[in-house]
Amino acid sequence: MSPLIKALVAEHLEITQALNRVKQLGIQSQEGRDTLLAAKKGLLAHLEKEDRLLYPALNRAAQSNESLKRxxxxxxxxxxxxxxxxxxxxxxxxxxxSGIAFAKDFGGLFATLSQRIRKEENILYKKYDEVSG
Structure with missing residues (x-):
């Protein structure tokens, strides 16, 4: 596993742990809101890193690989x-x-992010290691 992929997987874990912490603390507490803000910052930094380091390499490789392009x-x-x-x-x-709406929305967000993380780690990150390696 390349250093970039190791770093991105570690960031996935940090984001997931921060969201779990928000769930435990609740959004009503200041600590919960602060943790939510930290999770947002972590997610945005992670996406920026993917845009800067991961996708350019994959896009270059996709120029000669139709399957990767799709x-x-x-x-x-x-x-x-x-x-x-x-x-x-x-x-x-x-x-x-608002507690009930937050719980519902949080569950949806957590499920969506968890699914995306699994897809990235099982498909996209493996493709990166194949083309960069």
Whole structure:
């Protein structure tokens, strides 16, 4: 596993742990809101790192690999939905503290991010190691 992929997987773990901490603390507490903000910052930094280091290498390799090109197109479309949902969630709950709505929305966000993380680690990151290695 390349150093980049190791770092991205570690960031996935940090983001997941931060979200689990938010779930434990609740959004009503200041610590919960602060942890939510930290999770948002971590997620945005992670996405920026992927955009800067992961995707350019994959896009170069996809120029001569139709299968990889299709895979990247699917991941890009999915990421547009995931990122807009995540950002809407973070914006909504930066100041809102409604417990039942938060629990429902949080469950949806956590499931969406968890699924995306699994796909990235099982498909995309492996493709990166194949083409960069």
């Amino acid at each position: 895979t990247l197109a699917v991941f890009a479309a999915d990421m547009n939905q995931v990122s807009s949902s995540a950002l809407a969630f973070f914006d909504k709950y930066a100041s809102d503290s």
